[in-house]
Amino acid sequence: MADGKTDRTVGDIGEFALIERLVSDTPTSPAIEVGPGDDAAVIGLSDGRVVACVDVLVEGTHFRRDWSNAIDVGRRIAAASLSDINAMGAQCSSLLVGLVAPGDLAGAWIMEAAAGLKEEAASAGAVLIGGDTTQGDSIVFSVTALGSLDGRAPVTRGGAQPGDRVAVCGRLGWAAAGLAVLGRGFRSPKVLVDAHRFPVIDYTCGPRAAAAGATAMIDISDGLIADVGHIAAASNVAIDLDSTTLEVAEPLQAAAAAYNVDPKIWMLTGGDDHALVACLPEGVELPDGFLEIGRIREGAAQVTVDGSEPEWLEGPGGFTHFA
Amino acid sequence: MADGKTDRTVGDIGEFALIERLVSDTPTSPAIEVGPGDDAAVIGLSDGRVVACVDVLVEGTHFRRDWSNAIDVGRRIAAASLSDINAMGAQCSSLLVGLVAPGDLAGAWIMEAAAGLKEEAASAGAVLIGGDTTQGDSIVFSVTALGSLDGRAPVTRGGAQPGDRVAVCGRLGWAAAGLAVLGRGFRSPKVLVDAHRFPVIDYTCGPRAAAAGATAMIDISDGLIADVGHIAAASNVAIDLDSTTLEVAEPLQAAAAAYNVDPKIWMLTGGDDHALVACLPEGVELPDGFLEIGRIREGAAQVTVDGSEPEWLEGPGGFTHFA
Numbered sequence: 001m002a003d004g005k006t007d008r009t010v011g012d013i014g015e016f017a018l019i020e021r022l023v024s025d026t027p028t029s030p031a032i033e034v035g036p037g038d039d040a041a042v043i044g045l046s047d048g049r050v051v052a053c054v055d056v057l058v059e060g061t062h063f064r065r066d067w068s069n070a071i072d073v074g075r076r077i078a079a080a081s082l083s084d085i086n087a088m089g090a091q092c093s094s095l096l097v098g099l100v101a102p103g104d105l106a107g108a109w110i111m112e113a114a115a116g117l118k119e120e121a122a123s124a125g126a127v128l129i130g131g132d133t134t135q136g137d138s139i140v141f142s143v144t145a146l147g148s149l150d151g152r153a154p155v156t157r158g159g160a161q162p163g164d165r166v167a168v169c170g171r172l173g174w175a176a177a178g179l180a181v182l183g184r185g186f187r188s189p190k191v192l193v194d195a196h197r198f199p200v201i202d203y204t205c206g207p208r209a210a211a212a213g214a215t216a217m218i219d220i221s222d223g224l225i226a227d228v229g230h231i232a233a234a235s236n237v238a239i240d241l242d243s244t245t246l247e248v249a250e251p252l253q254a255a256a257a258a259y260n261v262d263p264k265i266w267m268l269t270g271g272d273d274h275a276l277v278a279c280l281p282e283g284v285e286l287p288d289g290f291l292e293i294g295r296i297r298e299g300a301a302q303v304t305v306d307g308s309e310p311e312w313l314e315g316p317g318g319f320t321h322f323a
Numbered sequence: 324m325a326d327g328k329t330d331r332t333v334g335d336i337g338e339f340a341l342i343e344r345l346v347s348d349t350p351t352s353p354a355i356e357v358g359p360g361d362d363a364a365v366i367g368l369s370d371g372r373v374v375a376c377v378d379v380l381v382e383g384t385h386f387r388r389d390w391s392n393a394i395d396v397g398r399r400i401a402a403a404s405l406s407d408i409n410a411m412g413a414q415c416s417s418l419l420v421g422l423v424a425p426g427d428l429a430g431a432w433i434m435e436a437a438a439g440l441k442e443e444a445a446s447a448g449a450v451l452i453g454g455d456t457t458q459g460d461s462i463v464f465s466v467t468a469l470g471s472l473d474g475r476a477p478v479t480r481g482g483a484q485p486g487d488r489v490a491v492c493g494r495l496g497w498a499a500a501g502l503a504v505l506g507r508g509f510r511s512p513k514v515l516v517d518a519h520r521f522p523v524i525d526y527t528c529g530p531r532a533a534a535a536g537a538t539a540m541i542d543i544s545d546g547l548i549a550d551v552g553h554i555a556a557a558s559n560v561a562i563d564l565d566s567t568t569l570e571v572a573e574p575l576q577a578a579a580a581a582y583n584v585d586p587k588i589w590m591l592t593g594g595d596d597h598a599l600v601a602c603l604p605e606g607v608e609l610p611d612g613f614l615e616i617g618r619i620r621e622g623a624a625q626v627t628v629d630g631s632e633p634e635w636l637e638g639p640g641g642f643t644h645f646a
Contacts, residue, residue: 033372033477034411034477034479037557038411038477038479038480038481038557039376039407039408039410039411039479039480039540039541039542040374040375040376040407040408040410040411040413040468040470040477041374041375041376042372042373042374042375042411042472042477043372043373043375044371044372045368045371045372045373046371047371048367048368048369048370048371049356049365049366049367049368050365050366050368050373050469051363051364051365052363052364052365052366052375052417052419052452052453052467052469053362053363053364053419053453053455054419054420054421054453054454054455054465054467055421055455056421056422056423056455056456056457056463056465057457058423058457058458058459060459061457061458061459062457084362084363085362085363087362087363088357088361088362088363088365090363094375096375096376096377096467097377098377098378098379098421098465098467099379100379100381100463129375130375130376130377131377132376132377132378132379132465133379134379134380134381134384134385135381135384136381136383136384136461136463137460137461138459138460138461140379140423140459140463142377142379142421142455142465142467144375144377144419144421144465144467145363146373146375147363149365154356154357154361154363154365156357156361156362157361157362158361217362218362219362234360234361
């Protein structure tokens with residue numbers, strides 16, 4: 001951006017002006033009774049219930065400005081919260097953003113991050129309805145997402161039943177493979193690097209699985225095994241993943257061969273792709289886009305791969321026991 | 324706290340365990356369909372609309388650990404968001420908290436801050452329904468507040484009409500006077516120091532003024548003149564404050580005399596007390612607890628005190644033009 005308005009620092013622009021710019025292009029919608037700019041926003045909901053979550057993302061831990069441009073960072077930070085709403089089986093409607101930024105950060109960087117955030121929100125059917133900014137030592141985003149269930153019951157982590165099929169919608173291991181590529185100083189395969197820059201999420205899969213009768217759902221942000229572990233714990237069941245069902249996509253295969261690693265480790269332990277895992281009763285047909293990868297068994301808060309505990313995944317950078 | 328669970332650092336405890344502890348005592352309520360611990364929370368609303376806002380507060384800028392204990396900090400950070408919901412005329416129902424904390428911060432400090440936050444939330448009728456924590460260089464809280472309008476129209480900043488009475492509910496200048504006391508190295512008058520530590524807010528005054536027919540409202544976080552300036556700008560009116568109506572409470576009088584300052588400057592420019600300013604049509608009786616302090620006039624985005632622009636307030640630490 002070189003419109004003369006954004007080539008100044010956060011400190012020059014000031015907090016009021018910055019937040020005004022961030023929310024200046026919120027689309028109007030009949031559901032938004034009061035949009036950005038007042039003490040609070042007011043949003044209509046389809047069924048008298050709101051689904052709400054917050055994620056906090058910090059520079060250095062959740063994103064790096066030397067590896068991701070501002071638009072990519074904006075997409076990632078929005079995706080983290082939007083994906084949680086999706087994982088309840090809800091439709092996202094709106095985001096509120098809290099931002100801490102150093103005074104010497106370029107205003108243009110923030111505006112581009114906001115553009116990415118709004119792009120990702122739009123892909124989920126959501127708009128930015130409010131926010132707050134303040135100066136601080138490092139960049140911190142907090143993203144609150146609100147959504148509607150449209151009359152459906154929420155799908156928590158706690159409803160999985162022995163016999164349920166475990167199915168996944170979305171990419172597994174792509175972001176982790178992209179991180180491995182970047183960590184070795186490479187920029188290709190580009191599709192993997194892109195997958196690390198921001199996730200590609202189908203935000204209709206949560207409501208679709210909920211409508212199909214999903215008993216439990218979670219989005220994969222910390223890795224497949226770790227996150228299905230949360231379902232196993234909350235539902236008090238065992239989950240057995242079938243590694244033979246994991247289809248290794250071509251770019252993962254290529255990168256894994258180049259680095260002499262097992263690509264299924266990326267798929268089983270890599271986070272940040274925000275694939276959705278849904279548990280569905282045996283007789284139910286899998287919704288479009290879902291692939292069966294395991295089964296719910298009797299047991300207590302345990303995850304196995306091909307019938308045994310994945311000790312081979314432990315160690316630095318690998319799997320941490322969730323229990 | 325010395326229960327052995329909290330005398331460790333944030334880094335020792337870990338993110339999952341920390342957030343679990345923070346939300347562990349959320350009261351059950353029929354309105355909370357899904358509480359903390361899942362991907363998102365699900366809350367029932369009285370009328371199919373949710374009122375939502377977020378505030379971000381950073382150590383050093385919004386609070387100091389050497390001036391406020393953890394419980395006070397928790398109360399203040401909750402009050403900032405809860406007060407914004409109040410200023411829409413809405414009833415608060417719930418909070419989501421995002422927290423960044425250094426790994427070497429004592430877990431006990433966080434637990435006490437959470438206790439203060441929950442106390443303040445309870446005083447507004449709200450509960451903590453979710454959150455996210457991550458490690459970072461300095462302490463940052465983002466507090467999202469959600470509320471219900473119970474069928475009323477939201478009261479924005481933009482509805483004030485010439486002829487309306489301007490009325491205030493709550494303290495003016497107490498926190499600023501307390502800051503002046505602390506800044507001079509004193510600890511008394513204690514009531515002022517306490518007022519700086521955390522605000523005392525009547526969270527029923529927003530819904531009460533809305534029900535009485537308020538045309539515009541805002542809470543005073545940056546100072547009376549600055550914040551009514553937002554009403555003047557949003558409503559495109561002039562606001563004349565009558566300084567003779569400002570009753571200087573005894574502790575403010577005492578501190579002002581000791582430091583040889585005009586206490587009304589604290590009342591006109593001091594923030595952080597979160598008093599509520601409501602504009603009410605001429606014929607309407609003021610709701611309980613409200614005091615008339617000025618009038619809406621024809622004009623454009625202008626605030627005067629006793630008929631003239633308060634140039635005497637400009638300068639360091641004083642009034643900044645809002646237009």
